[in-house]
Amino acid sequence: MVTWPWQRDRTAARTLKVRSRGDFGDVSRVDFAELAPAIDTFLGQAAYLQLGFFETLSALIAPTPELSHKESLSRAAGAALLKHRELVEVIRERGDDPLDLMLPFREPLDAFRRATHGARPLETMLSVHITAGMLDDFYVALSASYGATGDRVARILGQDDDRQALVAIIAQAIASDEEWKSLLALWGRRLVGDTLLIARGALRPQTLDAAEERKVEPVFTDLLGAHSRRMAAMDLDA
Structure with missing residues (x-):
């Protein structure tokens, strides 16, 4: 079993809670008892995740032939990069080195990106849409544990992700070839466990x-x- 970097230090307790509906998302409010990680872990992992989404989307631009699709990918990549930069700024304002906070998560999160990278560009687009959506939601839930800093992170993660254009590309592919529907539905189900x-x-x-x-x-x-x-x-079955 992997021992995650944040699981070695339990000296600083946190309270994990999900915000009430209407605050930063559509999740109901639930209080957890001292399960949230230290704030450095929270910020470091959240920042590296956004950098990873940017990297994955950017890598899809060059092999994509359609100019409109390139532009859609670039917008989604840019939105992830903006979130990353703003999270890095939060870390710096706290007096920490962003690289130091992100480094412990490079290996496990790079492995996660490899595991969720599709064999085809459409699968990878779906991977980013699904995994980024789920993890943004989760980190918004975690953010309730960190006061004003958590509120700021929730606002950053709640910004427009510009991924609806990717959804349109996926929908267009499904409309043109019905086989994509079953393939992508299966891929989407597979992503859940890893995420x-x-x-x-x-x-x-x-x-x-x-x-x-x-x-x-x-x-x-x-x-x-x-x-x-x-x-x-x-129009995919979850």
Whole structure:
């Protein structure tokens, strides 16, 4: 079993809660008992995730032949880069080195990106849309644990992600070839497990007892509900 970097230090307790509907998302409010990671872990991982989404989307631009698709990819990549830069600014304003905070997550999150990188560009577009959506939601939920800094992070992650153009590309492909529908639906289901492992690994305890599992369950139920809505919006079964 992998020991995540943030699971080695349990000296600083945090309270994890999901914000009420209408604050920063559509998740119901649930209070967790001291499960959230230290704020350095929260910021470092969130910043590196956005950098990874930018890198993945940028890599798709060159091999994409259609100019309109290139432009859509560049907008989505730019939105991820903007979030990354703003999270880095939060880290710097706290007096920390962004590279120091992100470095512990480079190996596990790069492995996650490799595991969710599709064999075809459409699969990879779907990967970013689904994994970024789920993890942005999760980090907004975590943000309630960190006061004003968490509020600022939630606002950053709640900015326009410019991924609807990617959804349009996927929908166009499905409309032109029905085989894409079953392939992408299967791929979307596969993404869920890997993404939930990243979310679960961000929590402080390496293992949860029965009471802690009950506290965590509503958050992951919300994540899965939002995932199902994203898939349904593309006419894909979650």
